[in-house]
Amino acid sequence: MAEQGVASVWRRIKAIYTIQGNMCKTCGSYYFPPRPVCPECRRKGKLELYTFKGLGTIYSYTVVRQAPEDFKRQMPYVIAQVELDEGTRLTAQIVNVDIENVEIGMRVRACFRKIKEFGQGGIIAYGYKFEPTMKVTGHKEKSSPKQKEP
Amino acid sequence: MVGIVGFGVYVPRYRIKTSDIAELWGEDGEKIGPGLGVFEKSVPGPDEDVATISVEAARNAIKMAKIDPLDIGAVYVGSESHPYAVKPTGTIVAEAVGCSYNMTCADFEFACKAGTAAMQAAMGLVASKMIKIGLAIGSDTAQGRPGDALEYSAAAGGAAYLIGQKNPLATIEETVSFTTDTPDFWRREGEDFPSHGARFTGEPAYFRHVGEGAKLLFAKTKTTVDDYDYFVFHMPNGKFPVAVGKQIGVPKEKLEDSLVVRQIGNTYSGSAMIGLARILDIAKPGSKIFMVAYGSGAGSDAFSITVEDAILESRGMVPTVDDYIQRKTYVNYATYAKYRRKIKALG
Amino acid sequence: MRNRVAIIGVGMCKFGELWEQNLKDFTLEAGMYAIFDAGVPGSDIDGMVIGNMSAGRFTGQEHLGAFAVDMGGLGDIPAYSVEAACASGGAAVRQAYMAIKSGEHKVMLVLGSEKMSDVNQTEAMNTISVASDWEWEGMFGATFPALYAFMARRHMYEYGTTEEHLAMPTVKNHANAAHNPWAQFQSPVPIDVVMKSGLLADPLRVLHSAPVTDGAAGLVMCSEDLAKKYSDTPVFIEASDQSSDTLALHDRKSITTMNAVVSSTRYALKEANLELKDINVFELHDSFSIGEIILTEDVGIAKKGEGGKALEEGITEIGGKFPVNPSGGLKARGHPVGATGVAQIVELALQLRGDAEKRQVDGAEKALAVNIGGTGATSIVHILGR
Missing domain, CATH: 3.40.47.10 (Thiolase/Chalcone synthase)
Incomplete structure (x- = not known):
């Protein structure tokens, strides 16, 4: 037995901290979170660990205005499906942005934040959120939506 | 000679004006900034703490140094606001930046000089050739009691220094x-x-x-x-x-x-x-x-x-201190209080 | 002739916030209603299935099969509890369908039930969230409305669907529910009220969303050859089909279509040897209004991207060519998650029997229900006929 969140977060730490998924050497598909089986190739698939570059575009998004208690301090917050440059999507909060500026196609990069606290005395789960690319993220100033970084 | 082979900083996006804090407590808002020499202070977002600030700064430092994180032999994080009283911040940083498991790690605390103490420890290990590169971080999300003088200045931010001997951007003589x-x-x-x-x-x-x-x-x-x-x-x-x-x-x-x-x-x-x-x-x-x-x-x-000369090539690779200073969004005292857990009912 | 599975009795409790009743009380009420409606002696029932999503978290009670058989006084018959998130009810119907088809059971009681109002908002939201991919969506802050908001935002982006369109299913379904004595909300709501209701997750608003509801629904099912013994008005299950898709919404190639709905509908029509135009009435899973728009397209009532237009043109109103959710749907009848799939079948059986009173779709011969689990990871389609 383990305290709430401890083992379930710990065993995913690599994936959550560094966006580590896998790619199938047979068909070239990328997966995040890592999949146990390549759904395209099944037994012919050859999955290898792959750390994503952490760059992508917003595929769809919303502003959460009603959330469970542990997200109250952050409300309202932006959450999105981010399409990573490698071609797979994940779900993450978008931070360091004004709500009115978020749009489909916006360029974003991964940053490191607190994801969830398992109560005040419980463990803290850290991991990826995304923020718009800009000078302070080490990217071109005001990269416009849909325009990919070199 | 032992030196800095890479460095990176991180300052959260939010700011509160010291005049806004002063006005809340009935002080003269106009006088507080010039009086203290602090006009605004950084405020961490509700999902930021010493671990997240340290990781962002460390990632910048590693990017600048162009080193393999596997070459880092020690990770020391100095802070007086570690998110856990017991359980190191350093392990979170090491895992997030992709360090080897074969390295040493500890958290430092010496009020505001815990980060430089970490630098000194890393220098010793590098100079004695016990490790190749040491990562020393100073990072805080400082708290000031509401209404206390400290509230005008206690801010959030951090810096990470990679200490090594190969091709330093700056040498530390003493x-x-x-x-x-x-x-x-x-x-x-x-x-x-x-x-x-x-x-x-x-x-x-x-x-x-x-x-x-x-x-x-x-x-x-x-x-x-x-x-x-x-x-x-x-x-x-x-x-x-x-x-x-x-x-x-x-x-x-x-x-x-x-x-x-x-x-x-x-x-x-x-x-x-x-x-x-x-x-x-x-x-x-x-x-x-x-x-x-x-x-x-x-x-x-x-x-x-x-x-050293090498510093010229390292510039433009990662955001500067000024980039972070200029990237800012003001919050009012209510938002600041919410983000900084000064509203106790929220847990 | 193939031996179809018949529905010989239907029953429900009034849906709503049932403060005075616990899970046992209203589940029993719906089950007894269905048994009386069927006119079948309890001793003839040889098996029971209950659909329920999360009684363990909502009420602290699991092992619902034994729980329901015991309180219903049904003796020592086998009892099964099935879970497929919001499609648990549909899954229960399909389990009974397969059990009767196989000959293992003769006469079965099917229940769907959920008690949701005994927990606080955080617990209710977290419990619903586990229908999506909790570790990779929910934990990262994607509430269940947020996931449907992703679909809505993308649908607006790809097809020009408008905020008016998002409000239309609510207006239609509330108008229908005004004639459904079992519905949680029996009053119409004007479109401007829907469009000004509070935002849950932009662009989705409170009145685009199904409510938190307590309730249960029940069916008595048996094989076709036995049906005549009990009932003069049996309704037959012409097809029962189910498809799966990725658990996480972000793993789908498109989030403006639900592949599981497309395929399960196609299989069901084929199994029933029908075309979509033969279907006279639909119950489509509208946990959020964007869900009804997407399902309207995915079952084939409207072309992809034109679900909003179909609503605009009144095609899906009672009296339209393809009436959708005459019961009021999940939005207005209420959405006790485990009960919904069964309640859909109750409504369609009443429609085919001509017992739907003021919300009757005239001359309905064939009916189709789509019950969704999660964000479309499970789709269960039933086609009923007279």
């Missing part, structure tokens, strides 16, 4: 420390906010220790103020570093560039280290930097640093 038992500022276990000795934090604490540390370093390196182009002192506010500079005889222009406290407040363990980063962002090769960090309790760590 470091010395001055340490006594002086209780000018403290936080007891289990307390939410620190307490301090008010005016006692000045003369017997900050000024004595920074002054003695500087004196020791001048003596040991056989240098004077004239040998240095830039000075960096710990910045609990905008007044103290200027005053100590005056005591030591530092011309204003040699101190000016490091005074990030005016725009972001006192980032505690990050304070002098972010000030140093601001100098490293702009200094020409060959420039000499004199830094004294101060930690309550009390002690000072003084460093003599020379900027």
